[in-house]
Amino acid sequence: MVSSSDRPEIAFFDLETTVPTRPGQGFAILEFGSILVCPRKLVELESYETLVKPHDLSLISTLSVRANGITSDAVVSAPTFSDIADKVYDILHGRIWAGHNIIRFDCVRLRDAFAQINRAPPEPKGTIDSLALLTQRFGRRAGDMKMASLAKYFGLGKQSHRSLDDVRMNLEVLKYCATVLFLESSLPDIFTEKSWVSPNATTRNRSNGKLAADGSGPSTSPPSSSRNVDCNSSPPTHPIFSLLTSDGGVPVQNGVDPVHAQPDPFDLGPLVDNIENTPVEANEAMEEESSAATASNTITESTEFLGLDDVSIPSITVTTAPFFRGPQKIQILHRDTPLQIRCDALKVRFGLSRRFVDHAGRPRLSFVVNVSPNLCGVLDACDDVAKRFVDSDSNSEWRPVVNRKPGFYNSPTIRLQLPTVAEGDNVRWITEIYQKELSSSSSAQRVVFSSYDVAELESLIRPGCLVDAFFSLDPYDYQQNAGIRLVAKKLIVGSN
Numbered sequence: 227m228v229s230s231s232d233r234p235e236i237a238f239f240d241l242e243t244t245v246p247t248r249p250g251q252g253f254a255i256l257e258f259g260s261i262l263v264c265p266r267k268l269v270e271l272e273s274y275e276t277l278v279k280p281h282d283l284s285l286i287s288t289l290s291v292r293a294n295g296i297t298s299d300a301v302v303s304a305p306t307f308s309d310i311a312d313k314v315y316d317i318l319h320g321r322i323w324a325g326h327n328i329i330r331f332d333c334v335r336l337r338d339a340f341a342q343i344n345r346a347p348p349e350p351k352g353t354i355d356s357l358a359l360l361t362q363r364f365g366r367r368a369g370d371m372k373m374a375s376l377a378k379y380f381g382l383g384k385q386s387h388r389s390l391d392d393v394r395m396n397l398e399v400l401k402y403c404a405t406v407l408f409l410e411s412s413l414p415d416i417f418t419e420k421s422w423v424s425p426n427a428t429t430r431n432r433s434n435g436k437l438a439a440d441g442s443g444p445s446t447s448p449p450s451s452s453r454n455v456d457c458n459s460s461p462p463t464h465p466i467f468s469l470l471t472s473d474g475g476v477p478v479q480n481g482v483d484p485v486h487a488q489p490d491p492f493d494l495g496p497l498v499d500n501i502e503n504t505p506v507e508a509n510e511a512m513e514e515e516s517s518a519a520t521a522s523n524t525i526t527e528s529t530e531f532l533g534l535d536d537v538s539i540p541s542i543t544v545t546t547a548p549f550f551r552g553p554q555k556i557q558i559l560h561r562d563t564p565l566q567i568r569c570d571a572l573k574v575r576f577g578l579s580r581r582f583v584d585h586a587g588r589p590r591l592s593f594v595v596n597v598s599p600n601l602c603g604v605l606d607a608c609d610d611v612a613k614r615f616v617d618s619d620s621n622s623e624w625r626p627v628v629n630r631k632p633g634f635y636n637s638p639t640i641r642l643q644l645p646t647v648a649e650g651d652n653v654r655w656i657t658e659i660y661q662k663e664l665s666s667s668s669s670a671q672r673v674v675f676s677s678y679d680v681a682e683l684e685s686l687i688r689p690g691c692l693v694d695a696f697f698s699l700d701p702y703d704y705q706q707n708a709g710i711r712l713v714a715k716k717l718i719v720g721s722n
Contacts, residue, residue, distance in 0.1 A: 235262040235271060236354070237321040238397055240389045241332045244280065244290040248581070249589075253335050254280035255307055256296045259389025260317050261397065263324075268401065274317060275390040277304035292623075294387040308343045315340075319348035326373050326396050327357040356400055364403055370703065373399065531568040531696045531715075532560065534600045539607045544615045544701075556615060556701040558608050558710070565608070566715070569601055570694045575639055578684045589680055591644040591655075593687050594629075595695070602628050602638055608710060612701050616708050625709035627699075642695060642714045646678070653678040658716040661686065670718045686719055694718035 239260035243253040259275040280286070283298045291297050314336075325332055333353075340347035361371055369375040374385040377395050380402040385395060541561045558565045572595040580589035597605070605627045613624050629639045645656045655675075662670035675682055687693070696716035702709060 233320045233351075234265060235321055236265050236324050237262055237318050237350075238324045238393045239318065239328070239332065240325055240392045240396070241335055242294045242296060242387065242389050243335055244285045245287065245293050247287050247289055251285070253338070254282070254285045255335060255339050256280065256286070256290070256294065256301060257389045258310065258314060259391075259393050260314075261390070261393050262317070262321075263397065265322070268397075270394075270397075273390060273393075274313065276310055276313075277301045278310065279304040279306050281306070296388075307339050311340065311343060311345055315345075315348045317348075318350065320351055322352040322354065323350040324354040324396075324400075325356065325393070327355065329353065329355045329358065356396060359400075360403055363407060376403070530563065531566045533568050534598075534604060537565075537567070537604050539604065542604075542607050542611055544611050556612060556703070558612060558699045558701060564698070566696065566698045567601075567604065568694070568696050569598075571692045571720075572596065572695050574687060574689050574691050574693060577687055577689050578644075578680065580680060591646075591680065591683070592641050593644075594639045594641050595693060597628060597638050597640050601640075605640065605710075608699055612710055613708075616701075616703055622703050622708040625707060627710040627712065640712055642697060642712050642717075644683075644714055655683070657714045659683075659686070660716070660718045662718060662720055673719075687717075692720040694720075 237260055239258070241255055242257035243255055246252060255278045257275070257277050260273065261270050262272040263269065264271055277296065277300060279301045283302065286296070286298045286301070318336075323333070337347045357371055360368075360376070364371075364376065364379075368379040372385075373392060373395060376399045377383060377385055380399060382395060382398055382402075385392060537560060542565065543559045543562075545557055545559055546555060574593060575596050576594040578591050578593050580591055609624075609627050616622065616624065627640060629641070646653055647656050655678075659673045660670035661673050673686065694717070695714055697712045697714050700711040700713050702711060
């Protein structure tokens, strides 16, 4: 067996998977792509790409096809994961692994796939997650941390969401980012991130973007079969090498002395720990779901809820603020205050939905109410400003917050989300829920639930009942879907 010390190459890899559409469905690998890279010269040594046939072709839903373009017909004659397991193991085991968001997604999916065929998974000798690596330094200037946003920033073309193309784009993005950081660190008092002109404004990078789009650019060119690279002979020739240090989570190799090496400017330990310890949420890319953020983690809390008559549409704006899962998050403001709305007597059209679950297996509850023209006007205005703020090249489909189904255009609806929070072994709803008798003038009484019992809540929020709703607006951009979630902070439910 080849020892890990004899495998100095970095294995960049990426998976394309199905998108789960129901609780407990899980993911199925549809494509695996990898590139072995010399850590000394950052040249491509070997590449491998294959489609993968899942055990059940029905897992490839319309949502999955929209995410990566891989159809059932495309994989019907492809090998199964069991067929390629030896090859994947040989590529990855004992090497440094690299990729974008691989700690929370690709590595987890890979281990699951090996477990399903009763095989021990490959083990890395080090891991470079470019999501963690670049979040600290490039989030503010390049927008969100999606690969598509980083590629656009550097003029590398659009992300294809196919494994090998995405791997090459990841490597190119990492090279560009490292070069910029290297230049900035050489003259830190002169070069700042605000002093740089966007690469998209330069002729060179516009040209590169065009080349990448037609398949002839640097991110899509195949490796030369005649290439003979000695990974152990030359000194580092690219500033990305400064990222591959023991301080960055990768073992020092090939004679690099950590004592005399330059101090690592990234210090990613706490950030990587945070990513590793954050559970991966399901790909719930439907109109009522987005796990880009939870209601308990809004950027700025506000106790003020505005009635519709108090909302001035010209005063609705959007801004961004730091967020624990990424460099920034969109927030909708009304006169510089987070917009939260109160609406009385909303009629429930559809009761509680428990179609989706969170990472802990708890139902993500929501219900649908009819909306008035005034509320539609306010929410449409919020949609408009938030949609314009979201980058048009983010590969995300905008989902309007007001649902106007064909044939029911004059009966619009919205969906209100009911978030939960775990406190030790106990779970509770974050939403404050009150009940009042319609025939009584007495004030509403808060409902105390005996336990986390969805059926008990279902008996309270029924089709046809009237609800006074206090809710916040939570924009998201996740898994090729973007929009605004309406998160119920307080409900007053009427009963007869």
